[in-house]
Amino acid sequence: MPQLPIHRSSQLTDFGVYLKTIISKTSVSSDRYAFSHTDDYYFFGFIEDGQCCLNIDFEEYTFGKESLVIIRPEQVHRIIDAFNLSATFLIIDSVLVNEEEKRTLERYGRQEIQLSDISELKPLLSLLDCKLSGMENPSAKAVVQRLTTVIVGLVVENIVNATIVQSKLQGTVTRHKEIVWEFRDLLENNIRSNRSPSFYAGRLNITVAYLNEAVNSVLRTSVSHHIQNEIILLAKRQLVYTKASVKEIAHSLGFDDYSYFTRLFTKVAGVSPTLFRKNYHE
Incomplete structure (x- = not known):
C-alpha cells in the first residue's frame, strides 16, 4: 500500500515562493502531478483561459476561464486533464500566509467559488515573475516575499467578496455564515x-x-451529515494512502467501536472501508 506523497515547498524554492506559467493545447498533467498527493504549501492557480479538471479530496472540479484554483496544505489532489489551458500557478510556503489569511482561506476558500475577474492580479503576477528571474540581486528575496504577501492579501479579499456576492444571490443570512465558520473551526x-451536534451547539451558545x-x-446539509462527511474524508485519506488497518484507522479517528465505524463509513461512502481501499487501488 503506497504512502501518500507529499510535495514540499523546499523542493521547489529555498525562499517560499515559486511561480510557473502554463500554456498548453493538450493535457498539462505530468508524472509529478498526475497522481494524488498533498502539499505542505498553498497552491493558487490563476486560470486565464481554457479549462482544467482536478480531483480534490475525492471530488472532481472543473475550472474555466477567469477562475481561481485554491488548494490548501494537506488536501489530497491530482490533475485529471486540461484543455487549451493558459494559467499561472503560484506556490507559497505556509510561513508567508498569516493566521488570519489562513482562517479566511479555510472558511471561504471553497473549490466551488469562481472569481469573475482576476485582472487586477495579472500585473502583480507578471511583476513577481520578473523579480523571480533576477534573484541574484541581494534584496530580491525580500522584495519577492513582500510582493507575494500583497498577492495573497488580494486573493483573500477577492474570495471574501465573491463569497458575499454568492451569499446574497442565495439569500444566505450573514449571521448563519458566521456560525458555520465558527462551527467548522x-x-x-x-x-x-x-462528533455530537450538541457539543458544538453548546460551545457556540x-x-x-x-x-x-x-x-x-x-x-x-445537516450538522450531523457534515460531521460524518468530514470524519469519513479523514478515513478515506488514511485508507488510500497509508498501510494502517481499518481497525487502526478507526481508533486513530476516535472510534472505540470498530463495527460502528465500519457501518458509518459504509453508510456515508456507499461501500465498506475494505472495498473502498480495494477499489481505489485497482
Missing part, C-alpha cells in the same frame, strides 16, 4: 474526540436546532 480541532438551521442554509 471547532470541528477541525475536536472532530476526533467529539446556541441550540442544536439553530445550528442546524445555519449549517443547512450555508452548506445545504
